[in-house]
Amino acid sequence: MATDSWALAVDKQESTTDSFGSLVIRSPPRGGGDAAPRKAKGTTKQVENGTEGEEKEDKAAQSLLNKMIHTSLVNTTNQVEVLQRDPNSPLYSVKTFEELRLKDELLRGVYDMGFNRPSKIQENALPMMLAEPVYYPSGSRPQNLIAQSQSGTGKTAAFALAMLSHVDPANKWTQCLCIAPTYELALQTGKVIEQMGKFYPEVKLAYAIRGNKLDRETKLQEQIVIGTPGTVLDWCSKLKIIDPKKISVFVLDEADVMIATQGHQDQSIRIQRMLPNECQMLLFSATFEDSVWKFAERVVPDPNIIKLKREEETLDTIKQYYVLCNDKDEKFTALCNIYGAITIAQAMIFCHTRRTAGWLSAELTKEGHVVALLSGEMTVEQRAAIIERFREGKEKVLVTTNVCSRGIDVEQVSVVINFDLPMDKDGNADNETYLHRIGRTGRFGKRGLAVNMIDSKQSMNILNQIEEHFNKKINKLDTDDLDEIEKISN
Numbered sequence: 250m251a252t253d254s255w256a257l258a259v260d261k262q263e264s265t266t267d268s269f270g271s272l273v274i275r276s277p278p279r280g281g282g283d284a285a286p287r288k289a290k291g292t293t294k295q296v297e298n299g300t301e302g303e304e305k306e307d308k309a310a311q312s313l314l315n316k317m318i319h320t321s322l323v324n325t326t327n328q329v330e331v332l333q334r335d336p337n338s339p340l341y342s343v344k345t346f347e348e349l350r351l352k353d354e355l356l357r358g359v360y361d362m363g364f365n366r367p368s369k370i371q372e373n374a375l376p377m378m379l380a381e382p383v384y385y386p387s388g389s390r391p392q393n394l395i396a397q398s399q400s401g402t403g404k405t406a407a408f409a410l411a412m413l414s415h416v417d418p419a420n421k422w423t424q425c426l427c428i429a430p431t432y433e434l435a436l437q438t439g440k441v442i443e444q445m446g447k448f449y450p451e452v453k454l455a456y457a458i459r460g461n462k463l464d465r466e467t468k469l470q471e472q473i474v475i476g477t478p479g480t481v482l483d484w485c486s487k488l489k490i491i492d493p494k495k496i497s498v499f500v501l502d503e504a505d506v507m508i509a510t511q512g513h514q515d516q517s518i519r520i521q522r523m524l525p526n527e528c529q530m531l532l533f534s535a536t537f538e539d540s541v542w543k544f545a546e547r548v549v550p551d552p553n554i555i556k557l558k559r560e561e562e563t564l565d566t567i568k569q570y571y572v573l574c575n576d577k578d579e580k581f582t583a584l585c586n587i588y589g590a591i592t593i594a595q596a597m598i599f600c601h602t603r604r605t606a607g608w609l610s611a612e613l614t615k616e617g618h619v620v621a622l623l624s625g626e627m628t629v630e631q632r633a634a635i636i637e638r639f640r641e642g643k644e645k646v647l648v649t650t651n652v653c654s655r656g657i658d659v660e661q662v663s664v665v666i667n668f669d670l671p672m673d674k675d676g677n678a679d680n681e682t683y684l685h686r687i688g689r690t691g692r693f694g695k696r697g698l699a700v701n702m703i704d705s706k707q708s709m710n711i712l713n714q715i716e717e718h719f720n721k722k723i724n725k726l727d728t729d730d731l732d733e734i735e736k737i738s739n
């Protein structure tokens with residue numbers, strides 16, 4: 250890898266120079282779409298619906314946040330499900346990195362990153378990705394792969410290693426191509442490749458991102474290119490600075506985010522069509538709804554499939570209550586009473602809008618609480634830093650809107666308050682989000698307490714729907730009765 254981290258340099262580009270080696274980044278066009286270089290903004294959109302701003306989820310921002318807060322592997326006890334293209338061929342899985350017979354430079358890189366053994370998904374995915382193509386009279390067929398597992402389980406590290414292993418550093422042309430949905434996500438992945446390839450300086454990496462203008466005559470020498478679909482397509486077809494026929498590994502990362510972005514699906518397919526049949530196609534996704542699956546099948550011919558189920562969350566170990574109030578001031582009083590009666594190590598409080606979240610955190614601060622506020626207008630970096638501080642216990646209360654909260658490991662939080670109940674866009678109960686907010690995985694199994702604040706007919710309806718959905722009664726709590734509150738913490 251190049252010793253100067255290009256990715257890091259790009260981060261600083263706004264304040265420093267605009268030129269790095271042979272690659273030149275010019276000022277990005279204003280409003281240049283999702284792929285334009287910019288600081289990672291919190292791109293949750295604010296939808297003005299009447300008086301209050303309701304936040305809408307932005308998949309790319311969420312994905313980036315997940316990457317930033319997963320500084321170590323997310324462990325899971327669930328088994329990996331493997332569907333082989335050829336069910337008769339032996340299924341290899343590895344328990345150590347040595348078994349993969351990696352180049353020394355790469356093994357050093359892996360250990361230098363602190364990896365001792367392959368993660369669950371890597372145990373099966375790595376042998377498949379590193380396998381030589383199978384030769385048939387009609388031509389060689391690579392081991393293609395579609396892999397799905399939640400964020401933080403080691404997918405990026407796996408395909409970074411696969412790309413680095415397949416490269417021939419003596420060949421000064423692009424051999425591995427990786428596409429990611431946004432500039433920021435491409436940079437994050439690039440950083441992993443650079444880190445892993447730290448002891449392999451002959452292998453170079455280039456970023457195909459908007460704003461990185463190259464001349465038509467340039468022939469790219471970097472063996473690995475990571476970028477966004479639009480620019481990669483330009484580099485392959487319009488500018489012809491990458492010869493797609495020489496690509497031996499194609500990675501499509503974050504497929505679920507990719508298809509959520511207008512135009513990316515088509516561009517990805519157009520890139521894939523330019524690649525030779527012998528090119529290994531690898532597709533990764535954190536989720537696998539039907540639309541992702543359909544897309545995956547179009548991009549990856551004859552795939553092997555690896556799936557790692559999410560750890561199931563349950564409400565079994567959670568005590569759930571509701572509190573009846575008239576308005577948000579009463580909800581706040583109820584919250585203070587709860588705080589006055591029981592010792593709460595760490596709590597998360599969910600609000601429907603940024604405005605309520607901002608108001609509530611200010612009120613709690615006035616009461617002397619040390620509060621962290623997560624809100625959609627923050628940059629992803631700011632959000633990641635707040636989550637990190639909360640994880641370290643620097644703040645005891647986290648007030649958040651829904652869109653910001655995914656990915657926070659709720660296991661350490663003993664109390665969850667739904668200041669507003671989760672609802673979908675039609676105003677019905679959002680059961681999945683409810684489970685995600687207060688549920689615990691069986692593995693952790695710690696007891697928890699959840700309190701739902703009800704201040705309208707609609708929120709009562711939502712509560713009833715939740716009770717019905719989970720087939721669990723949620724008891725009423727009188728927050729004016731301190732003895733009663735004390736009892737719930739036992």
Ligand SMILES: Nc1ncnc2c1ncn2[C@@H]1O[C@H](COP(=O)(O)OP(=O)(O)OP(=O)(O)O)[C@@H](O)[C@H]1O
Pocket residue numbers: 312315316319320321322323362363364365366367368371398399400401402403404405406407535
């Ligand atoms: N085998 C391993 N041993 C220890 N740590 C690992 C291993 N593989 C990956 N990690 C670390 O675990 C974290 C998550 O890994 P990685 O980013 O590869 O997961 P992911 O599934 O791609 O998730 P995301 O899509 O959110 O990036 C990273 O901090 C990474 O350095």
